[in-house]
Amino acid sequence: MTDHITIQHTARQQAEEDFHRLQHKRKWIIGVLALLCLTAFCFDIALGPSSLAIKDVLIGLFNSSAVDDGTKVIIWQIRMPYAIMAVLVGMALSLAGAEMQTILNNPLASPFTLGVSASATLGAALAIIAGISIPGVPDNWIISVNAFLFAFASVLLLQAVSKWLHAGVGILVLFGIALVFTFNALVALLHYIATPEALQQVIFWSMGSLARSNWDKVQLLTIVLVVVLPFSFSAAWKMTALRLGEDRAAGFGINVQRLRFASLFRISLLAATAVAFVGTIGFIGLVGPHIARMLIGEDHRYWFPASLLTGALIMSLSSIASKMLIPGVLLPIGIVTALAGVPLFIYLIIKKGRRM
Amino acid sequence: MEQLILKNITAGYPGKSNIISGINAGPFKPGVITALVGPNAAGKSTLLRSMAGLLKAQGEMQWNQKNILHLSLREKAALISYMPQYLPQDIELNAIESLISALKASSFDQISVRLPEARKKAFDVLEQMDLVELAMEPLNQLSGGQRQMISLAQAIIREPAILLLDEPTSALDLQHQVAVMQLVKEYAAKGKIVMMVLHDINLATRWSDELLVLHKGKIAAHGKPNEILNASLLASVYNVNAIVETLQSGQIQVHVESLIK
Ligand SMILES: Nc1ncnc2c1ncn2[C@@H]1O[C@H](COP(=O)(O)OP(=O)(O)O)[C@@H](O)[C@H]1O
Ligand SMILES: [Mg+2]
Numbered sequence: 001m002t003d004h005i006t007i008q009h010t011a012r013q014q015a016e017e018d019f020h021r022l023q024h025k026r027k028w029i030i031g032v033l034a035l036l037c038l039t040a041f042c043f044d045i046a047l048g049p050s051s052l053a054i055k056d057v058l059i060g061l062f063n064s065s066a067v068d069d070g071t072k073v074i075i076w077q078i079r080m081p082y083a084i085m086a087v088l089v090g091m092a093l094s095l096a097g098a099e100m101q102t103i104l105n106n107p108l109a110s111p112f113t114l115g116v117s118a119s120a121t122l123g124a125a126l127a128i129i130a131g132i133s134i135p136g137v138p139d140n141w142i143i144s145v146n147a148f149l150f151a152f153a154s155v156l157l158l159q160a161v162s163k164w165l166h167a168g169v170g171i172l173v174l175f176g177i178a179l180v181f182t183f184n185a186l187v188a189l190l191h192y193i194a195t196p197e198a199l200q201q202v203i204f205w206s207m208g209s210l211a212r213s214n215w216d217k218v219q220l221l222t223i224v225l226v227v228v229l230p231f232s233f234s235a236a237w238k239m240t241a242l243r244l245g246e247d248r249a250a251g252f253g254i255n256v257q258r259l260r261f262a263s264l265f266r267i268s269l270l271a272a273t274a275v276a277f278v279g280t281i282g283f284i285g286l287v288g289p290h291i292a293r294m295l296i297g298e299d300h301r302y303w304f305p306a307s308l309l310t311g312a313l314i315m316s317l318s319s320i321a322s323k324m325l326i327p328g329v330l331l332p333i334g335i336v337t338a339l340a341g342v343p344l345f346i347y348l349i350i351k352k353g354r355r356m
Numbered sequence: 357m358e359q360l361i362l363k364n365i366t367a368g369y370p371g372k373s374n375i376i377s378g379i380n381a382g383p384f385k386p387g388v389i390t391a392l393v394g395p396n397a398a399g400k401s402t403l404l405r406s407m408a409g410l411l412k413a414q415g416e417m418q419w420n421q422k423n424i425l426h427l428s429l430r431e432k433a434a435l436i437s438y439m440p441q442y443l444p445q446d447i448e449l450n451a452i453e454s455l456i457s458a459l460k461a462s463s464f465d466q467i468s469v470r471l472p473e474a475r476k477k478a479f480d481v482l483e484q485m486d487l488v489e490l491a492m493e494p495l496n497q498l499s500g501g502q503r504q505m506i507s508l509a510q511a512i513i514r515e516p517a518i519l520l521l522d523e524p525t526s527a528l529d530l531q532h533q534v535a536v537m538q539l540v541k542e543y544a545a546k547g548k549i550v551m552m553v554l555h556d557i558n559l560a561t562r563w564s565d566e567l568l569v570l571h572k573g574k575i576a577a578h579g580k581p582n583e584i585l586n587a588s589l590l591a592s593v594y595n596v597n598a599i600v601e602t603l604q605s606g607q608i609q610v611h612v613e614s615l616i617k
Contacts, residue, residue: 011488011489012479012482012483012488015452015479015482015488015489015491015492016475016479018491018492019452019475019491019492022450022492105444107446166370237457237460237461238461240449240453240457240461241457241458241460241461241462243444243447243449244444244447244449244454244457244458244510245440245442245443245444247405247410247438247440247442248440248444248507248510249461250408250409250410250429251408251410251429251433251436251437251438251439251440251511252433252458252461252462252514253429253430253431253432253433253434253461253462254429254461254462255428255429255430293448297448297449297450297453297494298447298448298449299449299453299457
């Protein structure tokens with residue numbers, strides 16, 4: 001009997017130690033991810049039509065008076081808004097994807113699953129083709145503002161419908177799919193009646209591209225992230241508990257309906273802002289959280305930050321690739337993420353299929 | 357004394373509003389284990405889920421002269437813990453994390469605990485259930501039975517006054533069935549009310565103090581096993597020919613012979 005107890009005791013101590021070590025390992029992983037992000041970010045700034053030495057980039061970043069004016073302009077005026085935008089969009093889409101995967105209980109969900117990007121495209125297409133203007137909104141913002149309003153409104157519509165019908169997750173996804181088809185059809189209709197110039201602009205818009213970045217947009221997306229992040233992080237325990245099942249979470253006293261609603265609200269803010277500024281950039285919101293999950297697991301206190309960083313890292317790397325793939329040509333980054341993302345996506349489906 | 361009484365509980369789903377209807381039962385007393393038995397689709401899960409507040413229900417659920425049926429989920433969670441029948445797949449959390457989040461996710465004052473305390477409690481429960489080796493195992497790599505044990509741990513870690521377990525032994529081997537029943541017995545002995553759905557009628561008679569037999573959404577019988585169990589009850593509820601035997605120990609044993617044609 002005493003033997004049994006001492007064995008139990010050491011087994012427990014062992015487990016406690018292992019758990020402690022695991023937490024440490026996760027913090028390390030997050031630290032390493034942050035470092036990789038920073039490195040990729042510097043390379044993203046260094047690379048381009050006139051390449052800079054990494055050393056000059058670092059000097060230019062931390063002590064801009066020590067580099068010549070040309071380098072300073074390239075770093076701060078030209079490359080920086082793109083590079084920061086890449087990081088911010090990566091963070092926004094990846095976090096939105098992580099939240100979406102939890103509230104829809106589906107690891108293959110992404111921020112666009114419920115039609116956020118389709119509705120944003122419709123909003124942008126309407127602005128471009130119908131040339132609508134909103135009072136008080138400057139002309140060069142009208143496309144982004146309209147895309148945002150449509151994306152945001154579509155999620156609100158979805159929530160209203162699901163609340164009204166007391167619908168569960170499955171119904172929500174089906175409604176989202178219905179919305180996607182509807183918006184796509186409307187966009188096609190707009191394509192049909194558009195002038196060739198407008199059509200070209202719409203098509204270019206719907207390919208995600210960082211070329212529309214500027215400091216104002218960087219600022220706005222930063223604000224959105226700064227506002228949303230604390231709410232995401234403070235929901236981390238509840239979101240983790242939701243992974244244990246809806247009945248279970250409700251049994252813990254969590255108002256699942258409200259948790260889901262708040263999360264969808266955050267998702268729509270993040271995704272709608274990102275899409276409004278850079279167009280549709282697929283797969284980041286799917287692959288980012290997935291890689292983070294493989295590295296760190298689903299304790300959302302770690303998973304959310306890790307998803308932010310994996311998203312940022314993938315976007316920075318994609319931005320680098322978009323400059324390198326065809327020398328002298330800057331590809332729209334949406335094409336790069338899609339090309340890299342599709343194989344990953346198929347891999348994930350196969351892996352999931354095999355486990356079931 | 358604290359006791360639980362169900363009065364005229366009616367609940368159902370959209371389009372099937374009376375899956376359980378007019379359930380009057382009780383009083384359920386602290387320290388008493390009630391086994392909820394009955395055929396498939398009798399409404400056992402529906403009853404437990406309505407009691408836990410997961411399903412809208414009409415009627416009254418009296419606890420200390422107060423109707424707690426319509427309390428908010430948060431208030432209910434401070435009092436009741438429900439272990440669902442179905443466990444989700446594909447969760448990349450390890451066992452200990454699932455237990456810690458069970459404690460940390462609820463913001464109800466009486467339960468809210470600080471992280472180190474939650475961690476200690478989580479390991480305490482695993483130790484008490486002899487499951488420490490599973491602490492670091494990801495839930496999606498556990499066997500069905502192991503997952504069920506962890507799920508039970510998630511339910512009892514909150515030490516609710518009322519514990520509702522939906523088929524906690526359905527995936528367990530003989531050893532673990534007994535281990536669970538022993539654990540539940542110890543838990544009830546602390547002055548808690550336990551209601552559990554069991555399919556194995558002999559497990560129910562051996563370990564529970566009372567049986568609540570549910571049939572087609574209504575109570576067919578409620579009482580001590582030796583007082584209510586007989587061949588005609590089993591025939592009418594389960595449609596089987598059975599022999600009910602009282603062993604020398606006083607223990608009731610059911611032998612199922614055949615289906616009634
Ligand atoms: N979510 C649901 N929606 C609609 N009907 C349900 C749902 N869950 C259970 N039912 C129905 O309610 C009845 C009772 O189910 P349940 O309470 O799960 O039975 P038990 O747990 O006794 O096997 C069954 O006929 C079942 O079809
Ligand atoms: Mg059931």
